Amino acid sequence: MWSWFLTRVKNIFNRIASVIIFLVLLVLTFSVIGAFTQARLPGEMVLTIDLRDALTDQHSTNPFARAAGKMSVIDVVAALARAESDERVKGLYMRVGGSGMPSAQAEELRGAIKAFRAKGKFVIAHAQAFYTNALGDYYLASSADQIWMQPVSEMNTAGVAATAVFLKGLLDKISAQPEFVQRYEYKNAANMFTQTDYTPAHREANQRLIESIFESATAGMAGDRKMTRDQVVALINGAPYLTQDAIDKKLIDKQGYDDEAENAAIARAGGKAELKKLSEYFALVGNPWEGSGRPTIALIQGEGTINDGESESSAFGGSTSMGGDTIAKAFRDATEDKDVKAILFRVNSPGGSALASDQILDAIKKAQKAGKKVIVSMGDVAASGGYYVSLAADKIFAHQTTITGSIGVLSGKIVTSGSWALLGVNLKPLGIGENALMQSAVQPFTQAQWDSFNHSVDQIYADFTAKVAAGRKMPIEKVRDIAKGRVWTGADAKPRGLVDEFGGFRAALEATKAMAGIPVDTEINLRLFPGPKTPFEEIAQAFGTSAEVVRTVSIIGKVMDSRPVADLMEVMASDGKEDRAPQMRMPREQVR
Secondary structure, eight states, X not given: OHHHHHHHXXXXXHHHHHHXXXXXXXXXXXXXXXXXXXXXXXXXXXXXXXXXXXXXXXXXXOHHHHHTTOOOHHHHHHHHHHHHTOTTEEEEEEEEOSSOOXXXXXXXXXXXXXXXXXXXXXXXXXXXXXXXXXXXXXXXXXXXXXXXXXXXXXXXXXXXXXXXXXXXXXXXXXXXXXXXXXXXXXXXXXXXXXXXXXXXXXXXXXXXXXXXXXXXXXXXXXXXXXXXXHHHHHHHHTOOEEHHHHHHTTSOOEEOOHHHHHHHHHHHTTSOOEEEXXXXXXXXHOOTTOOTTSOEEEEEEEESEEESSSOOBOBTBSOBEEXXXXXXHHHHHHHHOTTEXXXXXEEEEOEEEHHXXXXXXXXXXXXXXXXXXXXXXXXXXXXXXXXXXXXXXXXXXXXXXXXXXXXXXXXXXXXXXXXXXXXXXXXXXXXXXXXXXXXXXXXXXXXXXHHHHHHHHHHHHHHHHHHXXXXXXXXXXXXXXXXXXXXXXXXXXTTTTSXXXXXXXXXXXXXXXXXXXXXXXXXOEEEEESOOOOHHHHHHHHTSOTHHHHHHHHHHHHXXXXXXXXXXXXXXXXXXXXXXXXXXXXXXXXXX
């Protein structure tokens, strides 16, 4: 029966794969046709971009995403950098106000917009509404020359919040027993399983985190809107506002529908400009940092949870991961490539496998030993394992609102034998060797196993802090004082020596050029390691493992806005191995 079922499932997936291959060939065919028939860019244009939906941080190696014109944060930064010096481009019209942009992502895009405006270009932002209470969408919009909002709409921008999920009560109801080790009190990722409320350390760290983000964002808004920070804070505390109230309080400039804001942008450009999507413009003009015959800088991208083995990404959306094997090989290849002058490592990760993190760090150190400078650019988050892979860099760039730090370790398991017993299922394990069942979810740790487990975690934590001390050239006592698993913003991390400079991808790229000895005015070739995948490689990966099916279900959990469902799907997809191996991971919490 089971064999028959698996055969049917396999046949279904084979048919789906056949359809997808056909669609890929169709897309490629139309792409080739389009290359010969595509019209040239207009002589005058206003670029447009819709930033209401979430962006990935990094340039996609997924051919389906590229064919669909999906842009990442780095793509937007590169496209605007190219448009700065293009006399045909008069300005930018952007749609804002979606599901709540992370503050660090908004900060990255703000930097690109300000550089664009500094070249004499204008930017108009339009929001149908600022739907969420979070600051990110308005923080981004405030960098524009004008902010428009649809009439009789709502501006709900009200502050920064963090929501922690605690499942201990649920586990108690199903007789499941969590057994986790944390180093130390601020390492809160396992609290969702072991606690029913914030611990004092958990509350302290999260409270300071959102305070710091609030401080940085409101200071930026105040400068943009020509107010004091106290005035901005008072206005935010009075939210929500309808459109006319927001105009009266000088939070926005004009009211109108999207077509009216578009027409205003065209009029500001002189009346003859055409609208052109930023993604289409970028596809036609190309990346300003790519070209043959130039000095080469390697770009290595690390986004998502850090895992053993290969990096993973879904061809149909969903999460990506940073595989130890993939990223380490990328560093080794860049190290061996004689054309590569230096390496820029973009990190956007909450952490993950301690062993994979160490594998990546080792590859970085070997690159440096071979004479290659390594500069890290942090995205929205570079915490725990995400910080571990960054700590040895020659220079670390972060935004003021980047979530970083979380220098700590956790490991453990959830004993589920009681849960099965509630269903009338009795699990009776047998093992040869005193610790053969140590990682089993059927029985708890013995005292001897618990002591051994703690000893291992202590050693990993000592190794982590020692490497931070060496990489950051700090006394070990100072590292231990600021570690303990605590998460910091970039604004709080910099004075503590955990990062070097504030700035986004472009600032890090300029620093990489300087450290490689490349003159400021010299154009470079930014080469991606590893290179983009072919459509067939992406299909092979998507259907190569049954875990992909479960990850697809996790996407449904995210659509339902159910973090516990998504977490449960992740555990299922990893066959339960994820939480048993030593982890360097920040708390699974939403910060908006």
